[in-house]
Amino acid sequence: QSALTQPASVSGSPGQSITISCTGTSSDVGGYNYVSWYQHHPGEAPKLIIFDVNNRPSGVSNRFSGSKSGNTASLTISGLQAEDEGDYYCNSYTSSRIPVFGGGTKLTVV
Amino acid sequence: EVQLEQSGAEVKKPGESLKISCKGSGYSFSTYWIGWVRQMPGKGLEWMGIIYPGDSDTRYSPSFQGQVTISADKSISTAYLQWSSLMASDTAMYYCARGTSGITRIEFWGQGTLVTVSS
Numbered sequence: 001q002s003a004l005t006q007p008a009s010v011s012g013s014p015g016q017s018i019t020i021s022c023t024g025t026s027s028d029v030g031g032y033n034y035v036s037w038y039q040h041h042p043g044e045a046p047k048l049i050i051f052d053v054n055n056r057p058s059g060v061s062n063r064f065s066g067s068k069s070g071n072t073a074s075l076t077i078s079g080l081q082a083e084d085e086g087d088y089y090c091n092s093y094t095s096s097r098i099p100v101f102g103g104g105t106k107l108t109v110v
Numbered sequence: 111e112v113q114l115e116q117s118g119a120e121v122k123k124p125g126e127s128l129k130i131s132c133k134g135s136g137y138s139f140s141t142y143w144i145g146w147v148r149q150m151p152g153k154g155l156e157w158m159g160i161i162y163p164g165d166s167d168t169r170y171s172p173s174f175q176g177q178v179t180i181s182a183d184k185s186i187s188t189a190y191l192q193w194s195s196l197m198a199s200d201t202a203m204y205y206c207a208r209g210t211s212g213i214t215r216i217e218f219w220g221q222g223t224l225v226t227v228s229s
Contacts, residue, residue: 001172003154034214038155045205045219046155057217089155093214098169099145104154
């Protein structure tokens with residue numbers, strides 16, 4: 001059970017859109033519509049921003065959206081804001097009946 | 111209000127044992143999966159394992175099988191993560207997390223327990 005593959009870092013300017021990919025296998029991302037995304041700022045607990053591939057929890061900005069194609073899921077953040085800086089992790093349920101995280105992506109708003 | 115309250119920071123020596131805790135409140139503790147997540151310094155989040163307190167069904171990620179023990183006492187709504195012999199490489203922040211819809215997503219997290227292992 002290997003970690004899902006994410007780019008180590010992405011960057012964008014305020015107002016722009018960025019997309020973070022999350023690649024797994026047919027045993028995790030491709031096999032289940034149970035991909036979730038978390039925003040993590042140092043010193044805080046992670047925050048759920050997308051669940052079940054493309055659903056937003058109540059209170060999460062509609063600037064965050066998710067999608068999936070085959071074994072790859074994606075998180076898109078539109079209208080980038082400085083407060084979006086942080087680490088982003090994808091997560092998927094797996095055939096081993098235990099979830100797996102991606103390696104994490106550091107988002108910089110330049 | 112759902113809350114997960116973790117035990118405080120620990121400083122231990124290599125070879126020592128340790129048990130940290132995560133107390134749930136504001137929901138039916140027995141009927142939701144609880145997981146433990148490790149974050150080593152400068153590294154990403156890793157699932158260590160999960161437990162269903164209702165029947166103590168426990169699953170470990172391969173990297174952690176045999177390295178730690180996850181347990182729960184539903185009578186006091188508390189989950190535990192324990193080590194029998196700590197190593198310096200166990201130095202990390204450890205989060206407990208409550209699953210929703212099985213363990214398909216995590217809506218509630220503990221505040222984290224920092225474990226430092228140093229001689």
